[in-house]
Amino acid sequence: MGLDKPYKDIPGTIIFDAEQSRKGYHLNQFCMSLMKAENRERFKADQRAYLDQWPMTEEQKQAVLDMDLNRAMALGGNIYFLAKIGATHGKSFQQMAGSMTGMNEDEYRAMMINGGRSIEGNRRIGEDGDAQARHQPQGQAGRKAS
Amino acid sequence: MARITASVYTSHVPAIGAAIDLGKTGEPYWQPVFKGYEFSKQWIRQNRPDVIFLVYNDHATAFSLDMIPTFAIGTAAEFIPADEGFGPRPVPKVIGHPELASHIAHSVIQQDFDLTIVNKMEVDHGLTVPMSLMFGEPVAWPCPVIPFAVNVVQYPVPSGQRCFNLGQAIRKAVASYDEDLNVQIWGTGGMSHQLQGPRAGLINREWDNAWLDQLITDPAAAAKLPHIDYVREAGSEGVELVMWLIARGAMADVAGGKPPRVAHRFYHVPASNTAVGHLILENQ
Numbered sequence: 001m002g003l004d005k006p007y008k009d010i011p012g013t014i015i016f017d018a019e020q021s022r023k024g025y026h027l028n029q030f031c032m033s034l035m036k037a038e039n040r041e042r043f044k045a046d047q048r049a050y051l052d053q054w055p056m057t058e059e060q061k062q063a064v065l066d067m068d069l070n071r072a073m074a075l076g077g078n079i080y081f082l083a084k085i086g087a088t089h090g091k092s093f094q095q096m097a098g099s100m101t102g103m104n105e106d107e108y109r110a111m112m113i114n115g116g117r118s119i120e121g122n123r124r125i126g127e128d129g130d131a132q133a134r135h136q137p138q139g140q141a142g143r144k145a146s
Numbered sequence: 147m148a149r150i151t152a153s154v155y156t157s158h159v160p161a162i163g164a165a166i167d168l169g170k171t172g173e174p175y176w177q178p179v180f181k182g183y184e185f186s187k188q189w190i191r192q193n194r195p196d197v198i199f200l201v202y203n204d205h206a207t208a209f210s211l212d213m214i215p216t217f218a219i220g221t222a223a224e225f226i227p228a229d230e231g232f233g234p235r236p237v238p239k240v241i242g243h244p245e246l247a248s249h250i251a252h253s254v255i256q257q258d259f260d261l262t263i264v265n266k267m268e269v270d271h272g273l274t275v276p277m278s279l280m281f282g283e284p285v286a287w288p289c290p291v292i293p294f295a296v297n298v299v300q301y302p303v304p305s306g307q308r309c310f311n312l313g314q315a316i317r318k319a320v321a322s323y324d325e326d327l328n329v330q331i332w333g334t335g336g337m338s339h340q341l342q343g344p345r346a347g348l349i350n351r352e353w354d355n356a357w358l359d360q361l362i363t364d365p366a367a368a369a370k371l372p373h374i375d376y377v378r379e380a381g382s383e384g385v386e387l388v389m390w391l392i393a394r395g396a397m398a399d400v401a402g403g404k405p406p407r408v409a410h411r412f413y414h415v416p417a418s419n420t421a422v423g424h425l426i427l428e429n430q
Contacts, residue, residue, distance in 0.1 A: 006374040007301075012344030013382050017301040025211050032210040035229055070343060079342040079383075080206040080299055087231025093160060094418045097346040108347060112416040113175075116338075116349025123378050131345035138344065 009124050012131035016078040024076020027064075030054045031081035040088045070100050102137020148246065148320050148327035152193060153393040153406070154186070155361075155425040156279055158202060158334045160271040161418035163235055166278050179422055182412035183279045189409060189426060190280050195330040197243045198291045199250070199316065201392045202272035202334045203298045205230070208264075214300050215262035217312065219254075220269075220293035221247040228268035237274050237283075243290040246323055250292070253319035259312050269293055276334045279424075298335065298386050303373065309388045310369035313395020320396075333393030335386025337413070338379070339420035348381040349421050355413060357387065358423060362408060365394040383420075397429060404430040 007015040014020065021028075030051065033039045043050040051061045063071040064085060072082055079096075086096040098108030111117060121129025130138055165176045207228045209215065225240040251263050273293055281288060297303055304312075313331070320329050337357075340348040357380075360368040369391050376385040399405045406427035414422045 006372075007377050010345070010378055010382075012346075013340065013377070014343055015301050015377065015382060016299065021211060021300050028206070028211050032206065034231060035207070037229070037233070040231075073342055078206065078299060081211075084206070084231040092164075092418070093341065097341045097419045100343050100346050102344070111347055112349075112419060115351065115415050116419075116421070117340075117345065117347040119348060119350045119353070119379060122345055122348065131343075131348075133344075136344050 011122055011125045011127070011129065011133065014073045020076050021078070022076070024060075024078065026054050026056045027060045027072065027075065027077050028081040030056060030064075031077070031084045034084040034088050043088060067099070069096060101139070102141045103139035104141070107139040148323040148325060148329055150317055150320050150329050150331055150396050150398075150429065151195070152330050152409070152426065152428045153397055154276075154280065154330060154332045155390050155393060155423065156276050156332070156334055157336055157417065157420055157422045157424070158272045158275040159417045159420045159422065160230070160275065162422075163271050163275040163278060166283065167236055178414055179417050182414055182422070182424055185410050186280055186424065186426060187282060193428075194328075195289055196327040197246055197289060197329050199294060199320070199329060199331045200273055200276065200291050200334070201294045201296060201332060201389045202276070203386060203389065204295045205270055205272060206299065207270035208267045208295070209297075214297055215264075215295070216297045216304055217259065218262040218264045218267075218295040219247055219251050220264050220267050220295070221251060222265050222267065225267055225269045225291075225293055227274050228270045230270050235271065235274055237278060238286045240269055240273065240277070240287060240293065241290045243292055246320075246327065246329075247292045249323050250316060250319040253322055254312070254315045257315040257318065259315055264295075267293065272334060276332055294392075296389050296392070298388065303385060304388060305373065306369045306371050306388045306391050309391040310365065310395040313392040314400055316392070317396040317398075317401060331393045331396045333390035335389045336380070336384060337387065337421040337423035338381050338384045340381030341383050341419055343382075345381070347419055349415050350379050350381070351413075351415060351421065353379045354421055354423060358411065358413070358425065361390060361394055362425070362427070363405075365391065365400065369395070394427075397427060406430065
């Protein structure tokens with residue numbers, strides 16, 4: 001019998017379960033190291049050298065170097081851990097969350113001030129909301145791409 | 147005899163803490179958020195607790211992936227605000243209540259909840275932002291706090307039902323403590339929000355308010371809601387709301403007493419990525 005994972009049908013969402021946690025252990029523990037000011041300085045001075053001290057996969061390291069948080073999450077990262085990389089770079093949680101939508105900072109902030117993303121069309125994969133895979137990236141970036 | 151007199155519920159958005167710490171509370175963006183807590187600050191001056199039992203979640207601060215306790219009770223004499231990546235918040239250290247905390251741990255474990263007992267722990271915004279919202283910026287916090295951390299970071303997180311039942315066990319534990327103490331229980335986190343992926347920024351005002359209605363009038367029904375409903379309707383981080391059910395389960399009506407009085411209710415969108423919800427319920 002498989003495990004019950006009913007959350008697999010939600011668009012634009014990765015649930016950090018035991019399976020993701022196992023994949024992302026070293027990535028997330030690297031993030032934890034950034035809670036110390038001296039480690040943040042060492043990381044910023046030479047990101048590649050700092051990352052090479054951790055037994056992470058090359059893909060995970062590249063996602064960190066690119067600040068590609070969607071990729072980092074797919075590779076087992078958890079947002080609360082990954083947030084520490086953003087904090088090290090002086091980014092707010094809103095900037096980090098917004099970066100995963102493809103919207104620019106102003107677009108994302110405006111969406112939140114206008115009441116946030118609507119649930120309509122975003123409950124299940126296959127509906128037609130703005131979080132569905134075929135509507136990525138969102139905002140101006142998406143309009144340029146299409 | 148110790149007793150739980152009231153429960154307080156509030157979101158614990160880190161940006162709210164940053165707004166306080168950086169003196170931005172008067173800015174147009176933040177004004178409506180803090181206005182919703184003006185009553186609460188006055189209320190708590192008039193209803194000063196002897197101890198706060200504060201239910202929150204740790205955000206990869208005290209607990210990394212090395213250890214992931216589902217329920218952790220802080221029994222230390224003090225808890226230091228953590229450096230979460232921007233440097234520690236400039237707030238007072240949190241003074242614990244080791245005697246009551248140990249008593250509750252003993253009683254609740256005997257009621258079949260397997261708590262992790264923590265004698266050394268830093269606390270993050272999940273705990274300190276609610277303190278700031280209710281007490282402002284004092285030099286020292288006005289009363290001791292028992293931190294109670296719930297895992298809502300790695301799935302599976304405890305169910306709403308489990309949390310609600312745990313609240314009932316905590317009520318019994320407090321009531322069996324000999325010293326005459328006025329205890330408040332706070333449930334924090336939520337409301338709808340999603341911090342990750344292309345669905346980041348999700349807010350569901352209608353769902354949040356229907357859930358608040360149910361939490362107040364029929365918490366046993368709210369407790370039956372499965373995780374998937376929180377995640378689908380209120381966002382991946384909206385599942386933090388199960389922590390409110392611990393506080394709600396500790397109220398007198400759940401054990402056959404009178405329904406609580408709703409002293410205050412507030413809802414606002416947005417604070418950063420999040421819908422802010424806030425309730426104060428008093429036992430009658």
